[in-house]
Amino acid sequence: MLAPMAIASDEQLVARCRAGETPAWNELVERYSRYVYAICTQGFRLEDHDAEDVFQDVFTRVYTHLNRLRDDASFRPWLAQLTRRSCLDRLRSSAREALADEVEPTEVDETLSLLDDALTVHEAMAALSENCRDILDRFFARDESYRVIADALGLPPGTVASRISRCLDKLKPLVEETRAATRHGVG
Amino acid sequence: MNAFDHEELGRLIAALRPVPTGWVRAAQELPAARLAIEGIVSRAVADAAYRARVVADLESALAEEGIEPTPAVLDELRDRFLSG
Numbered sequence: 001m002l003a004p005m006a007i008a009s010d011e012q013l014v015a016r017c018r019a020g021e022t023p024a025w026n027e028l029v030e031r032y033s034r035y036v037y038a039i040c041t042q043g044f045r046l047e048d049h050d051a052e053d054v055f056q057d058v059f060t061r062v063y064t065h066l067n068r069l070r071d072d073a074s075f076r077p078w079l080a081q082l083t084r085r086s087c088l089d090r091l092r093s094s095a096r097e098a099l100a101d102e103v104e105p106t107e108v109d110e111t112l113s114l115l116d117d118a119l120t121v122h123e124a125m126a127a128l129s130e131n132c133r134d135i136l137d138r139f140f141a142r143d144e145s146y147r148v149i150a151d152a153l154g155l156p157p158g159t160v161a162s163r164i165s166r167c168l169d170k171l172k173p174l175v176e177e178t179r180a181a182t183r184h185g186v187g
Numbered sequence: 188m189n190a191f192d193h194e195e196l197g198r199l200i201a202a203l204r205p206v207p208t209g210w211v212r213a214a215q216e217l218p219a220a221r222l223a224i225e226g227i228v229s230r231a232v233a234d235a236a237y238r239a240r241v242v243a244d245l246e247s248a249l250a251e252e253g254i255e256p257t258p259a260v261l262d263e264l265r266d267r268f269l270s271g
Contacts, residue, residue: 022218029214034203037210042202052210056259059214063221118202125200140200168193175191 007126011072018066029059032076034141035119036083043111044087044104050094054086061086076119080112120182124174132167139164213255220260223252228267242268 008016008027016024036058040051061082069078088104105111125133135153138144139160150157227248231238241248245264246256254260 020218025218026215029211033206033211033214037206038203048207052207053258055206055210056213056257059217060259060263063217114199115202118199121196121199122203136200140197141204143201165193168196171196172191175196 009073010075014066014069014072014075017063025063028062031123032079034122035115036079038115038118039080039083039112040087043084043108043115044091046087046090050090054083054090058083058086076116080116084108084112120178121171121175124171124178127174127178128167128170132163132170135160135163136167136171209255213257216255217260220249220254220257223249223254224260224264224267227252227264231268238268 008024010028013024013028013031017028033055036055037051040046040054041048046054058079062079065082069075091104125136128136131153135149138149138152139146144152146157146160149155149160155163227241231241241264245261249256249260249264
């Protein structure tokens with residue numbers, strides 16, 4: 001099986017970011033952009049205009065405070081915490097929430113836990129072939145129809161569903177590997 | 188996350204949707220934006236006329252440097268000028 005050997009761990013990326021490597025920063029932003037966006041919009045139900053401010057604020061804080069991160073391997077929970085705090089600040093400062101005693105949505109922990117699992121699955125997808133990554137992302141994350149996917153990728157429309165199924169079969173063990181690596185503090 | 192049937196995997200892939208256009212690029216440009224901010228501040232310290240121009244129109248000063256005037260960048264620049 002193709003192990004994700006060529007994929008830099010968070011620890012490696014963070015170290016390279018500290019050294020001022022722009023490609024590492026670009027990769028870090030790319031890797032975590034959907035996660036931060038999802039925390040804003042699904043966890044805290046921010047509208048896009050508020051979510052955009054929080055999104056940029058979070059990455060600004062990450063960039064300027066990266067030296068404060070004590071354990072580079074803990075980047076993911078640190079980022080989640082930064083995003084959570086930034087969302088709460090935004091909700092508290094919002095006039096429509098001014099009278100609420102508690103601004104945090106009640107099921108936020110549950111949503112963040114689901115997003116954490118989702119991020120693990122997306123990390124595992126990085127070890128798939130580009131074709132599989134593309135087709136799974138188009139179908140599930142971008143809501144594209146079989147017809148649109150077939151046209152975009154030059155496939156017979158009747159084969160899209162079976163390709164999705166085969167790619168999910170390949171993804172399954174990769175998710176297990178990624179989870180095991182995460183539990184053992186690798187990557 | 189216990190079982191990984193197709194339905195569950197699909198649900199988790201769908202949970203992280205694409206970020207609206209432009210947000211990622213703006214965040215990726217932060218290092219360049221920081222450099223530009225430093226350049227603007229240094230130049231403003233040395234040149235009072237330039238400083239007045241920047242204070243009057245922060246967005247144009249950033250545009251001249253090719254930097255997207257995101258709220259975070261504008262806040263940073265405002266803080267630097269107010270504190271400096």
